[in-house]
Amino acid sequence: MIYMVLVFSDNRNLNIELLSKGSELAKELGEKLTTIIIGKSDEELANEYIAFGAEEVYIAENEIEFFKSEEFSDIIEKIINETNNNYILIGSNKNGKELASRLAGKIDAGCIIDCSNIYFKDKKITAERTVYSGNAISIEQFNSLPAILTVSSKVFDPLKKDEKNKGNIVKKKYDIEKSSSKIINVKEMQSESVNVEDAEIIVSCGRGFKNKEDIKYANELADTLKGKTIGCSRPIAADLKWLSEDHWIGLSGHKVKPKLYIAAGISGQIQHIAGMRDSGIIVAINKDPEALIFKSADYGIVGDLYEVLPKLATALKNKIS
Numbered sequence: 001m002i003y004m005v006l007v008f009s010d011n012r013n014l015n016i017e018l019l020s021k022g023s024e025l026a027k028e029l030g031e032k033l034t035t036i037i038i039g040k041s042d043e044e045l046a047n048e049y050i051a052f053g054a055e056e057v058y059i060a061e062n063e064i065e066f067f068k069s070e071e072f073s074d075i076i077e078k079i080i081n082e083t084n085n086n087y088i089l090i091g092s093n094k095n096g097k098e099l100a101s102r103l104a105g106k107i108d109a110g111c112i113i114d115c116s117n118i119y120f121k122d123k124k125i126t127a128e129r130t131v132y133s134g135n136a137i138s139i140e141q142f143n144s145l146p147a148i149l150t151v152s153s154k155v156f157d158p159l160k161k162d163e164k165n166k167g168n169i170v171k172k173k174y175d176i177e178k179s180s181s182k183i184i185n186v187k188e189m190q191s192e193s194v195n196v197e198d199a200e201i202i203v204s205c206g207r208g209f210k211n212k213e214d215i216k217y218a219n220e221l222a223d224t225l226k227g228k229t230i231g232c233s234r235p236i237a238a239d240l241k242w243l244s245e246d247h248w249i250g251l252s253g254h255k256v257k258p259k260l261y262i263a264a265g266i267s268g269q270i271q272h273i274a275g276m277r278d279s280g281i282i283v284a285i286n287k288d289p290e291a292l293i294f295k296s297a298d299y300g301i302v303g304d305l306y307e308v309l310p311k312l313a314t315a316l317k318n319k320i321s
């Protein structure tokens with residue numbers, strides 16, 4: 001039996017993050033790391049994946065315009081059978097979640113979703129997952145192979161890009177059954193072109209803000225910090241709809257990893273912390289000295305955000321100028 005490692009995501013950045021963990025696992029096994037591109041013969045992307053750690057890139061040159069888990073899982077199953085990959089890491093975005101479970105059913109594999117860490121223990125692939133809304137970590141092992149593990153974005157840091165890396169590119173068209181489902185229309189989600197996931201500085205707003213207009217105080221501070229990215233807790237996006245869902249951070253929102261995260265008027269419930277706990281420096285502003293957020297913060301300011309945010313922005317402006 002060969003114990004190769006295969007990673008796949010239809011999202012470039014997430015695939016690059018998976019390559020980093022995949023490469024670590026493959027090295028430990030002394031085996032190859034493979035990844036897949038489906039639908040478009042993109043050699044430039046294949047070379048980029050090689051620069052980020054892939055040793056073999058399969059390009060499935062099937063004419064597929066949109067993601068369909070039936071067709072994608074068919075192709076990946078064929079590549080797994082061809083290459084004998086036993087450890088399969090799939091990016092846990094919307095498509096990846098659907099794909100992983102379908103693929104697990106097809107190849108009779110176990111599947112652990114949303115892993116926060118993956119390693120070998122007692123020669124068995126082992127995964128950690130956050131459970132009970134972030135209150136506990138479950139450690140799980142597979143008793144059989146193949147093993148499928150899904151990983152969200154921002155869990156693993158990408159490897160340093162190395163253009164000198166060498167790898168194989170295999171181009172092939174796979175004979176797959178056409179899916180009986182039909183995509184009639186694809187509509188772009190309305191977004192404010194905010195990308196909290198890649199932001200280096202985030203000023204985040206919670207229920208401590210009394211009106212939608214007051215978010216300008218967070219905006220002013222973000223502008224001063226040249227961060228310009230505003231995040232928020234669930235009630236601000238989901239209940240009050242003061243900001244679009246692009247800003248929503250937490251367990252059911254976006255997972256972020258900025259260098260600086262400023263939480264203003266956020267209580268620090270575990271579901272919010274689950275989305276920002278990996279931030280570099282966390283600053284919390286809350287008028288309640290007992291607020292949970294202070295337990296996760298590197299710096300805490302006990303005070304009214306309506307006083308603290310403008311003062312902080314002015315002080316920083318003076319300092320920066």
Ligand SMILES: Cc1cc2nc3c(=O)[nH]c(=O)nc-3n(C[C@H](O)[C@H](O)[C@H](O)COP(=O)(O)OP(=O)(O)OC[C@H]3O[C@@H](n4cnc5c(N)ncnc54)[C@H](O)[C@@H]3O)c2cc1C
Pocket residue numbers: 205206207208209232233234235236248249250251252253254264265266267268269270271272275285286287288291303304305306
């Ligand atoms: C399954 C599930 C998933 C969830 N997913 C998410 C998620 O992804 N993201 C998320 O954020 N939440 C999520 N939640 C909701 C979460 O449990 C909390 O309800 C939410 O995070 C609270 O938001 P908040 O901190 O803004 O509001 P609150 O909990 O109401 O806190 C407001 C805070 O502001 C402070 N405050 C008030 N006025 C001021 C002022 N003038 N100056 C300074 N501080 C002030 C208060 O002291 C308080 O601490 C989820 C819940 C469930 C059950």
